[in-house]
Amino acid sequence: MPRPRLLWWPTPAIVLGACLSSGTDPGAAPVPAASAQVAAPARPAAQPVAPDPALLALRAEHPQLLNLDPARDRDGWFTMARLLADKDSLGKHYRRVDYEPPAFSRALVVTVRPGVGQPRYFHYSLGDTAFEVPRHYFHPASTVKLATSVGALWTLGALGLTGDAEIEFSDAEGLQSGQVADMVHEALMHSSNKDYNRLVRIAGFDALNQEYLSPRWGLPEMAIQARYGNRDGPTLRSSPPMRYREGELQGELPAREASGRHASCKGNCATLFELHDVQRRVMLHEELPADQRFPISLTDVERMRATMKITRKRLGRVPDEAFGAPVEVFNNVGRIPRVALLENATLVERGGPRRLFMVASVAFPGALGDTDRLVVPRLRALVRPTLDLALQAAPQGPGLQHDAGPRPGLRVAQHAQDPGRLLVEVEADAEARVWLDRRPFTPALGRAFTITGVAPGEHVIVVELGPVAAPTAYRASLVTVARVATSMQAAAPLR
The missing domain is CATH 2.60.40 (Immunoglobulin-like)
Structure with missing residues (x-):
């Protein structure tokens, strides 16, 4: 399938004023003493104002x-979001509409409003579930593949490359040869585990987990350390030498061997907020201050957004019904039978001003089998009142930007x-x-x-x-x- 392209919201231009400096003309003739004007008396120096x-x-x-x-x-950023989040309104709203979430449900919804020169966010979390690293009936599953894609493009960007770069290497999974953008598309569109594993190796295990997934980027708890697919396959901690070429740029990434260990996570870990925030920085790239944008090319950002627009959707007509208008959904999904089913989505009112981010997770107990048939209705039942609350609630507090x-x-x-x-x-x-x-x-x-x-x-x-x-x-x-x-x-x- 060819990779679609997507145009995003335009960013207003920023105009910077210039400062003018003054000085004397060294070539000007001196004024004769006889015709010199009497200088005005000097003003007394300003006296400090006494404190009140x-x-x-x-x-x-x-x-x-x-x-x-x-x-x-x-x-x-993560801590500020946690402190400013409304952790009570979702639970109160669920009780008001006589809805009881299944055990181990987790939810985060974020409304987007105008701020000072950029968007401002109001976070609604079901209790503290958006900011905890869950230990039971949760796994980020394939939702981490967006962060992995960003990590690979980040490493390439440091070399002056984009996703158009051709990259070749050989690992225990075989020979890789082709554009990185194709690997990103496969990981996001078809949840390709092999492409996910290789994107981690392109990013570099230590660079991904220590530099990119870090407090600086609002990701203090997130870790991507586990391969997907065959558990007996090659580790992600080793990156083989990789040859790259894009236009006139060509060279080789040396082999890399990881030494870092995550303090509290042995595999793949993330909070709902972190999954959301990676997506937020991709979706709102042009609207963010330059130092808050992931250092990847706008072309790659647009390609990822275009892919997320056409990925599989589990929510059916729930977003349209909640908004009362057609909604465009950009999303990542994750599922592990017997563990969890989750959705990480950006919801944009088609032709209207309303935008929401939403991450929701429900337990996927073994009694429901290995298909999504019985668990998807549980996810939709959780999402509908979550969206209703966010669309109806008046913002409280300052919000975060x-x-x-x-x-x-x-x-x-x-x-x-x-x-x-x-x-x-x-x-x-x-x-x-x-x-x-x-x-x-x-x-x-x-x-x-x-x-x-x-x-x-x-x-x-x-x-x-x-x-x-x-x-x-x-x-x-x-x-x-x-x-x-x-x-x-x-x-x-x-x-």
Whole structure:
């Protein structure tokens, strides 16, 4: 089957203004002393503004500064999503419509709304199931093949290649010769296990599991280490030498032998959120900040999207019925009889503005046999109320997006006597709103905000600037709130 191509949503152009510098003309003639004009008296130097006594009093009450770490924020996308996710509304909605999910069901649905220069996401998880690595009645199965495809294209991209590269190598599964794009298509379209195994070897086991599937990309728990197909086949930890050619570029990838071990996963592991987020970065590639896009070519992104548009669909008319309109479905599926059946999908209203991401998994007990006939209805029954909730719910909290706009300075401090009280100061020339996880801070004084009843542990502080209807900046930073505020620190500059 030829690989289809797909055009995606256009990205608005970004225009950068230029700065002009001024200076004196070294060739200008000096002004004669007799005709020189009398210089205007120099303005006195601006005097520092004394801090507001009320602000000083607030700072005195909140002397314990909390650490803000840019590196932690860079690697904290998964944690921020978990802290900002609504984990209650799905369960409440299921009870309201008298639906009880089968045991071991898991669900995540994500609504996409306009943000500051990019999409913003509101996550709804069935309890914490979207962010846990399940140990019973779950396996990511073939849904990891999208991440594997991205990994192979990532390794090629570092060489200046795309999926059009011809690659040749020999492994214990035989001789491979052909375009990598064809292997990606087979892995996604027909769930080819042999092509999946070879894409892992092209990516490189350590590069895939240590660099690509990493906290930097919102994938701290995900691991791809297990071959699919015959369990007695060759390991994925060894990559043979590979010859490549694309246009005038040609060369050889050397043999690679893996040394890394995943701390908590012995095979293939993933959370629902991670499966979703790999798909999100592929589907919304052009809409994301450049540093948040997978470093692969747009041509390869479009090919993967086009393949996901025509892959097999298990949801039937459920998306159309939930949206009340025709829906385009881009998806990856996974199934392991006696373990799990799952669907990872992007749902786009045809001709309309609504977009959702959805990942759902139901147990596939042995009593249901080895076919999908009895388990697919269970999956559809879980998906329908999940979509209904996401389409009907009003967003609560700030939502999550990548940082954008002028970065506001931020200072966070804990109360001396009550560790559950925080003070946040925002440095910005605009209206500001602040949240701790999904709870809003209360404006206290100018751009100082307070909140009470904060539990010890990890939290995310979100700052949004500008008018409510048209915000101009967004920043999210992780903080750890101590159980007891024990030390006194001097005031620190905003970060």
